[in-house]
Amino acid sequence: MTPTPPKIRILLADDHTLVRRGVRLILDAEPDLEVVAEAADGAEAVAALRDIEVDLVILDVAMPRMTGLQAARGIARMRTPPKMLMLSMHDNEQYFFEALKVGASGYVLKSVADEDLVKACRTAIRGQAFVYPGAMSALVRDYLDRLNRGESLPRTVLTEREDEVLKLIAEGHSTREIARELTISYKTVERHRENILAKLGLRDRTQVTRYAIRAGLIEP
Template identity: 65%
Template sequence: MNPPVRILLADDHTLVRRGVRLVLESEPDLAVVGEADDGAHAIELARTVDADLAVLDITMPRMTGLQAARALTRQRPGLKILFLTMHDSEQYFFEALKLGACGYVLKSVADRDLVDACRAAMRDEPFLYPGTETALIRHYVERVRRGEAPPRKPITEREEEIVKLVAEGRSTKEIAELLFISAKTVDRHRANVLQKLGMRDRVELTRYAIRTGLIEP
């Protein structure tokens, strides 16, 4: 059995942290290894606590969750970031995406969505709450109306095929079988794409696939 996912939790409300911890630790594969009451405290804890995933509130004193996420990404490149917030806000949502967050969960449905979001994050899969798909589409339409032409494609057609299948959650073996190429070739194409686009993982490739219309949000 795999060890549980180690979670660093940051929220400035003690009762909220207590409730979230109960939700998470009711699952055998999730464990809270540190609690912070603001973003700055989360950064301090991350230096001493070996966490796999940081679950951050957005609006906190001293340092917001968004500010903390920027610092944590630099400090701990392998740390996954998930936002848990009361704000059903497109502005915060898009900022979270820019920071490389794996997911955005509303506190009002945390008991329903948070566990799934944590597991998705550890699979390098994005977790979007209902309504964000509409926001992504509206954002695209507004760009078109402003006359912002899509940039020239920076990747080849074959690489685009790889990106689409990766974003759909296909494994390397499945992609190789679908495209009639070897698994090593799939891995090489994926590495080339990540380098060309300046990206790190499946989550960022999925966001790219959504932005460029390779998959539906």
């Protein structure tokens, strides 16, 4: 009897039972992959990592209590963090960038085919970045090219001040209110807002709100 090679140990975090079923079904069918634990939210996933050792964490981007992105930030700060693969419902560039920013090795959609999910796992384990196929925009391609050439880019898009203003905008405050809150001029807030919209490629406050919620910066 030949000894089987060690399998890639996977922690699966998603709040939807049905999704966990589907993913587990696909991964456990592979000879080199094994789902060794499941978590129903981000906090649970982080807690589980303190008890068991895994090679790869598959995180749903949007989960209650602690979103996948928030969890990923925490996991990335561990001493020997496992690889991370973000699972998302949204074919969305902003999300994708957020995921890479927090240290994920890949980003796959819940609408992916089986083989792509398996491929993403193996790619992530090898330490390479995986892009969900079929939806790779020029923006994403550029980003990955730079990444592969070793260029540093993880510069946070927004400055600290812009982050503050972003949050206040997303919380529904008017420009005037924000100015009062930060004790700066109305015009300065407008300037920050302009920069935020330009940098994130958004059009107005409504989109800022959705962005901030997606990114886990504020609660809905």
